[in-house]
Amino acid sequence: MKRRVLFTLLTLFIMAGSLRSQTDVGLSPVALLFGGLKASVEGGLNDHWGLDGDILIAEDVLLLTFAGKHYFNAKEGLDGFNAGVFVGGGPDIGGGLGFLAGYKVISQKKIFFEVSLGLGRGFGDLEFIPYGKLNIGYRFVRKQKD
Secondary structure, eight states: HHHHHHHHHHHHHHHHHHHSSSEEEEHHHHHTTOOEEEEEEEEEEESEEEEEEEEEEEETEEEEEEEEESSSSOOSOOOOOEEEEEEEEETTTTEEEEEEEEEEEEEEEEEEEEEEEEEEEEEETEEEEEEEEEEEEEEEOOOOOO
C-alpha cells in the first residue's frame, strides 16, 4: 500500500512539472483534522485549462481523482470560476466519472484558496461518486527563459 501511495504522489508531481510554467500544490485542512491527507497538484495547459490530480489517504482508504478544468475569465492564470469533468475512485470502491464546479482565489504572494463540488456516476460498488475540495496551497511559477 505504501509503495502505491508513493508511486502515485511521484506521478502527480512529475505530471505537474511537465506542464506549463505554473503549478499549484495544495492540501486540505479538513482531511488533516480527521487524521487523513488530501493533496492535489494542478498544472496548466494554457491560461484557461488545467489538469488536476488529487489523492486522499486515510486509515484504510486510498482515493485518486483526476480532473480537467476550464477557468472562465482567469486573471492570474488558473483562477476564478471553473467547471470541468473528473474521473476517480479507489481499489476498494470502484470508480466513477462526473462533473464539477469550483472557484479559486490567489493572492499576490501566490497562496491560493480553492473550493469545488461535483457529482458523478459511479461504477462498481458506488451508485454515484461525490467530488469535494477545500484546499489551501501555493503556486509555483517557473521563470521563462529569454
